[in-house]
Amino acid sequence: MVQAVFGFDVGTSSSKGVLASLDGEILAVAQRPHDVQRPRAGHVEMDANVWWRELCDVLAELRQSQPDVEIVAIGVSGMGPCVALADAAGVPVRPAILYGVDTRAMKQVERLTDELGGEDAILQRGGSVLSSQAAGPKFAWVKENEPEVYVQASRFFMPASFLVWNLTGSYTLDHQSASQCTPLYDTEALTWYEPWVQKIAPSIELPELFWAGDVIGTVTSDAAAQTGLPEGIPVVAGTIDAWSEALSVDAHNVGDLMLMYGTTMFFVNTVESVVRSKEMWGTVGALAKTRNVAGGMATSGAITGWLRELFGGADYGELVQEAARSGLGARGLVMLPYFAGERTPILDADARGLIVGLTIDHTRGDLYRAALEATAMGVRHNIEAIEAVGGQIDRIVAVGGGTQGDVWTQIVSDVTGRPQVIPTHTIGAAFGMAWLAACAIKPIEAKDWNPPVRTLEPNPENHERYSKLYELYRSLYPATREQMHTLAAFQQEL
Template identity: 40%
Template sequence: MAYTLGIDIGTYETKGVLVDFEGRVVAQAARGHQMLVPRPGWAEHRPEEDWWGDFVYVCQTLLRDSGVDPHDIKAVACSAIGPCMLPVDAQGTPLMNGVLYGVDGRAEAEVRELTDRIGEDVLIDRCGNVLTSQSVGPKILWLKRHRPELYAQTAHVLTSTSFLVQRLTGEVVIDHYTAANFAPLYDVERLDWIDDLADDILPLQKLPRLMWSGEIAGEITQAAAAATGLAPGTPVTAGTIDAAAEAFSVGVDQPGDMMMMYGSTIFIILRAAERVADPRIWYAPWLFEGEHASMAGLATSGTLTHWFRDQIARDLDPSTAFPALAEEAAASPPGANGLLQLPYFSGERTPIHDVHAKGVLFGLNLTHTRGDMYRALIEGIAYGTRHVTETFAEIGQSPQRLLAVGGGTQNRLWLQATSDITGIDQVVCEKATGASYGDAFLAALAIGAVDRSDILTWNPATETVSAQSHDVYRKSYTLFRRLYEQTKDIAVEIS
């Protein structure tokens, strides 16, 4: 038998799968971790414990539970949350916690300064994206200014996937899809690092070597083999961000295909026929040379449901709280009896790019129940999602096919409310394993064991969630948009 291994590091959980060349999952494993919020607007992970420690644990668990001979694992691929910013020294040792993706807004001042200096038009033309809390370049400049002693020790700036690949192979690499988030240090036309827009951020030799996600970055070293149980010499791909691997896991491979990932955040990827330039969304080269992707993401989605469970539903058993809350919310009608929720608990990413945006629960009276509040929370996330899908439509990029994936697809209320509020049907595939499954397929693809089209047989579509019309949603969405506009100045003042 022959297998590939895929492991993904998420915001709150690491998941791994062993898959044979027919797409059958022979073993799964997972391990949870926390997102650290040392101060409002910051978000971090511990790279040794949460990234490498989880990878080792999940890998060892998969090998133990499956009984698979490590030599029968023909390739390994990993993905992780991103884009992250992690400075490491010459030995590859982390110098601080990993600074997370767009939920971390610590570099707001650097975003403003670089934008003013370079100009939005130049950034869109050269880098494909304006600078936001998602951008890594400003966070490196923040490191230089606020942690100069660590900056001085920095040999490389990695992202989460780069860190894992370096631990496994000794190679310092990054895929182009992830690198596009390093604006203003990456040119989307040249597909290369640049410093002519801002030469004061970081010497380019301290950035990883650029590769495509389907390429082999290196092989498992003796040290990595001793830690993980994998066989020395096993090929390892360059890897990618979790959302891209998740999109590939459900067959997002043709122009017009769109993934909606229900995870800690809602993340959307559209396989575009050509490069799309709009400051409200993100652009990146896709996983393969000559292909394109447009992306969007909310800042808090599944994270918000966890917050509600932990703060508002402490009386419920955490292991069964979500089904119980869904049942309570199902007793509340569409529109949540007049409640509106702005889901901006960590600011907001696309399309408003507002780090000061705040969460709001509006319209409360003494008749409202916890079920109303939870339904309003779910609908608030769905209204934010509609704001994104409307933005795609405005730039002529409406999806031809929308595929839903991620743990949140198990929340039928959330899934149905999203279709109803956006007016878009969603396709659900047989396996909702997610990014780790996409990693396993990309590993098989990298060694020539499968063709790209084989993902359709690995993970066939099994269900369509059809949009249902509700008049209340049309009115409530308009009020949702107005509520943000009428509170955003207050949000800045209380930041």
């Protein structure tokens, strides 16, 4: 029997599992696509029970494809910060409210900011100001808008912690995820801040905190019966997917920036000491004694997926080829990628997408190219904001599904003027959790688990041309913000 570890991740558009040897060889990968629910404008939810069903399904497929593999440790991660309220038995009482793409709690953000002493007081304790990304206001939203649901709740989960609960019966959360539950977590004391917990979520029993990779339990007899796994396999604490992705590509050292290409674009920069920012997110890291400056766009791959559907389900490969033929500047189109509001660095849930320069001569390839360039412009904006608040970026490591092929990644390097390290495996968070699970069995250096294979360099001439378009890109949001907000208010009334 070959000893292997199982890593699993719940993403926005799919769940993915990987079996890997203890030396990092990928033995098998399986995936399950899923959809989020958008019951009304600004609301983005998902049934937490889907996460467990998909883990069981993926695991069954992987074990069937690799009958000679013995799974010796398990790690799980997921999108976040999410708020999945549950009763004392861990049964969800409503769909999980997702991370910053769900903007329903903006009134609670404003009210809590005032009640807790203003942005500076929250920033000092939590590392970030309240925004659509913060989990705390979402508790308040449920308490105020669904009181009959809230009274049923006594616990809360994120995808990783919900899966750990189902596997081990341990009610836990990792410190990194907790640090995005602003303002409930104290980033200096590394614990829940009880005065604000009692004000915002007084009836919720908050989970015990661990660091990602800590062994916190083993597979129970009940979980064994549901998954087909032997009882007693160790399970490590998980974390939010972007941080697991950073671990998967050894981008967790001071000066590293993990750039995640996915449904949304995410950034994790590791720094030497605490950074507080009103534009970005100051968090603790996935591993003990680490600190991060992080950020996230509300869309990236979500826009290309939306365009694909508008184009009748066109093949992605064809669209990428057409975008490549469109050329730099998408034949005179500039897009703002705020199709679901925007997270960092503008933190504006009411921002809206914008396409400028359209003519009847433009093609779907031009639009697709404009979407790729828009996300690249957003990447540059975030990189500049990270460095402005004290972040240190010496190396950018790319990860995620969007790294397949060089069109998108080359556009990002050309727009930002920054090289990107491409690792051997870019399959993402599930592989990072496999590494953490393997580390519970024996010490393994991340650089040996997933070494880099090449560096993608920017084209200086393209960077100069893109810099002129970037100036135009940056001017569009302040010039149209008022109109965006008017339309957002109109949409929310529908």
